[in-house]
Structures are given as structure tokens and as C-alpha cells.
Amino acid sequence: MSVLTDAITSALGTDIQFDKRQYPSSVICCTVPVEKFAEAAWVLKKKAFALLAAEWASDETPFGRGFCVFACYRWGKEYLIVRSELPSDNPQFPSLTRRYIPAYRFERQIQSLMGITPAGHPDARPWIKFEDWPAGAWPLRKSFDASKPLPRVAGEYEWIKAEGEGVYEIPVGPVHAGIIEPGHFRFQAVGEDIINLEERLGYVHKGIEKKFEALSWQDGARLAGRVSGDTTVAHAIAYCMALETMTDCNVPERANWLRAIFLERERIANHLGDIGAICNDAAFAFMLYQMSRLREIVLRTNHKLFGHRFMMDKVIPGGAAVDIDSEGKKEILSELDSISKDFEKLVIIYDESPSLEDRVRDTGILRPELARELCVVGIAARASGLNLDCRIFNPFPPYDQYDLIELGVPVLITGDVHARTWVRIQEVRESIRIIRYMLENLPDGEITSSFTPPSPDMSGFAAVEGWRGEIIYWLQAGPKGEINRCMVRDPSSVNWLGLEQAIPGNIVPDFPLCNKSFNQSYSGHDL
Amino acid sequence: MIRILKQIFRTGIVTEPLPTEIISEVEEVGAKLEEAVRKRFRGSLTIRQVDAGSCNGCELEIHAINNPIYNCERFGVHFTASPRFADMLLVTGPVTHNMEIALRRTYNATPPPKIVVAVGDCGCNGGIFGESYASLGGIDKVIPVNAVIHGCPPTPVALLQGILKAIE
């Protein structure tokens, strides 16, 4: 038995039913009566110190069942999904927001897109759904016709207000000054000091989760690779893994290793870009140019060897779409040598520039206690003292060979911009090292295996450590074996709350710097 | 400081050493671009980039044309923060329902004559996201488009070529 299941069974006893349709078998799913949904959360938090990883709902009317609401908890290596069934008319469930802060947005999203009410939720404003959508438009419901454009209705979003002498507001966005994605930030400030930041996201909502339901399992991988373009490999791996767990598809070892090489290369490319951009936002443009040059070299090699600069569509259900030969191996090894040599020189410069240090240290602090409460993941978590990394806690081959790979995960506790930068620096070094290891020990064999679609009413789960952090996919096969629901949880879905909490107390000009150090995906969040 | 200078000098100007197959491409399109920008925009083409709903892949490549290797500024192409200064809007993504109004406003804030270039397969026709309740499809569904750049995402060279084609 595991810590999470022990905790929940000892508290709820016979109210729990274990679900046999959930794959992989290591991820346990149990059904509790809906009135116990919040109690389960409380028990898991108090007794097992679990973190909330995701919360979502699915429309199961095609099975003749009504709706279902799910909460996924994580503790160490364990994931536990708690599920409750709801009737199809007037569906409601007890809100978890007072126990778990990240539920705050998950539940607003469930309410906005699925039309299920989280009873007792403190904030009834829609999320992702805008005020000018018609009231009954719940796109994730099966009865919703997604092919028609939405009419606009009148409505206004209510912002949180701050009042008092000298308080003023700065609205920013959705179209920002740089070449970045759209979102709206509203600051309340006194002088230069920010007293509150409110985010408003949803501008790039493309209806991705709904779109999945109209695609074949194969095409789903292409869409997963476009949830957030900078994380295309990690999203595709997570989708494919969730899918493969439901079928008896055995991904060849070589394909798994290739996927891991792509994943680490994606990590290096993005971290290089981020380190440069963070320094640039502290007016240290030198680093931006140097780092973007190194990043470009990585992308060039990708293009040459794998046919795409970001390796889009190179991870497919059942394996990988490109192989690597001995020439390619040599090329990557020599590329890594030259990058790592230049990178180390730049790290020394980063470390020894007092003017830069002055900006990045003690700026945008996300305290460890708060990071834990907010259940942040990935870089933001590791910079704030949380030792989380799916490559260690939920590994797929080759990461499961701990003793051979000896993956080191940097954890810092200061939670400031510097910590988030330093985590990236350490991870670049580590990724370079493990790519070398993987290239030298790459197993022989096939790179794809045949893939049969899953049977009806199965669900699959996967968590993969992308460069931002843990990505979760939960897939459900419908009555005809098609995609009934595809839940995507990008790290940004939780980490945006972290940014919002890290900002108050900073000065307005430091916001871009703090924002860059989190560098969340808008597209991955808005879906 | 010494280290910074050393690294700068040691790195030198990296804008040049491209792999031979790309070098000729970038140089070629660059020379033409420079010429066109000089003739039609008095040496300075100012672009405002708008993300109308992309997956952010296209943004990464637009960033890349600013990196020291492609360095589009040397051809007189630069990016501005305000649509009011822009000669060209470079618009990515399928236009989402939630971005439609902001895109229209940005378009209206740009002084005429203005050139609109739709970037990426999504910008051209909605790409994989197509048309749905949330996505209106290509940029031309919302504002008039003068030129398109295909690709998912288009490579930096394709972007430079597309910008050139749009102003020629």
C-alpha cells in the first residue's frame, strides 16, 4: 500500500471504491461519494501532506453516467486520483479551494468550461471563459456544438480593487510590448511599490481540449505538440505515454531513449534562451546575445539531424519518428563540447557581475512555505525549496536507471529571480551530461512499435518533466474507443499563481524581470 | 569586466559564420531585403508583432531573427513596442475568439499605409486548430492580410523571405 491510499482508506473506509479502468496500474484511482470529495482532500493534505497536482471534470454522458470530477494528488513518487460521480442535471461538488489554493483556478475553469458548480468556491468569476460568452456556453460538455462561432453578449469582468490614498492602477496587455504572448496584468501600486497584481488569462484559448475529442489518437499527438510550442517534445511525450499505458503497446527501448534525448535538448534550448532573456530584462544585453547564439546552434543541429528546429511531431504514439546514426551522435557530442565551453565562461560572468546580482537577488521572492501551499512545480518549485522532478519521482526509461544516470536535481531555497536562473544553469549542465551518457549508451533496435487504439472506457495518465516542470495528461477513451476527454495540465496552470504571489512588494520596473524568471506559457495555460 | 570584453572579442561577430547552405540564403535574402527597405522605407522598416492566439512556436522564430546570427536589424528591419510606430503588423496564430477585439484595436491603432503579414500555418488558415467556437481561423478572417508566411513554425530564413516578399 502507499502513503496516499493508506491515508484515504483509513479515513474514509468503505466509502471508497478502487477503479480498475485507470492506467498505468501505479497510478491509483478511487471513487468516493461526492459529499466526501472535499473530505478526501482534507485527509490527504493533513495526514499525507499531499500536493494537489490537478483537478478536472469529464462529461461521461456517452457512457450514460452524467459528469465526473477528478482531483489528482501527488506525494513523492505516488499519484492518486480521487473521482466523484455527479448527476447530469445541476451537477455540483464541494470546492477544494479552501484546502488547496491551486484548486482556485482549476475550479473556476471547471465551472466556466464544463458548467459544474464548485459549491463554496469564494470567487464566482469565470476563468478563461470571457464575460462576453453566452451564459450557457460550456464547451467541454458533449451537448455543446464546437463548430459554430460563439455570439458575443454584453458583460464586464470585475477586477479586484484597491483603495486608499495614493493607490493607482496600471493595466498592461493583452498585447504586450515585446514579442510575447497575450495576457492582461493589472497592478495596484503606491509609488513604485506593487501592492497587488491580478492576472487575467484566457486570451489564447483555442479550444484545444475540445479539439482533441474530434481527432484520432494519432493526430492527437500532433495537437499535443502544439499546446505550447516551446514545450512541444514534452507535451507530445506526455500525451503518447498516457495513451500507450492504456494499450499493450511496448515502446521500444531505443525510442524511449531518443525521446529522452529530444526532451533534454528541448530543455537546454529553452533554458539558454531564458537565462539570456532574464539578464536582458536586468539590462545586461550582453548575455542575451551570447545565450541566443548558443541556443541557435542547438536549434540548427536539431534541424539538421531531426528535420525540425523544435523537433515537432518527432514523438509519435508507439515510438519516435526519427532515428540517430553514428554521424549524428558525433555531431551532437562535438556541438555539446563547444556549447558547454562557452556556457561555462558565461556562467562565470553571470556570477561575477555585481550590477546584475543586485537586480536578480532578493527580487520576486516566492517563499518556500508559500510555494508548497500553491503546489507550484518545476523550476519555480525547485528554486523555492521543493524537491520535485518527474524524471526522478515518476521516471520513464532511461531515467529509471538512477544508478547509471545519477541525475542531479538542483534545489535552492531563496526563491528569487537568481534562484530560478541558477536552477536553469545547473539543469543545462546536467542535461548536457546526461545527453552524452545517453548517446554513448543508446540501445539498439526498432524505434516504433505497432499501436492499437485503447478499448472503451479506459483512462490513461502520464506525468513528464518538461523544461518548465511537470506536465500531466489524462486521457479517456469513449464508448467507440475514440477520445472522450483529454485533460492537459501544463506547469503554467499552477505556476501562474506563483508569479501572482511573488510580485507584491516588488517595484513596478522589476515586474518584467520576475515574469521572465517564471516564463510561463500563456498558450499552455489557456488551452 | 575584463571577462566580458574577452568573451565579446573572442566571440567576435557571429553574424557571419553560417553553414554554407544557409549562408547564401540569408545573405541573398538579406541583401534584397536591405535594398527594398532602403528604397521603400528609407532604410527602416518597423514591425509590430501581434500574437493573436499562437502556440508560441512562431514567436520563438520571430525572436530568432533578432538573434546575433540572423540579426535582422542590419537589414533595417526592427521591432517596435507600439503599433503607432509600425509600418507592418506581423500576426501569428489562429485568431482566438478572446483576442479578436484586441487584434482589431491594434490594427486600428496602426497608421496607414500598413502591411499585414500572417505568420505560420495557423496565421494563414487556422492550422491544426481550424475554426471552432474558440478559434476564428486565419488572420484574414478578422483583418485584411497582404502576405502570408507558411510553416509550422516558419524558419527564420522563411520569415525574412516572407517579409521581403511582403514589401517588394
Ligand code: SF4
Ligand atoms: S503555425 Fe505552428 S508554431 Fe505557429 S502558432 Fe501554429 S502551431 Fe504554433
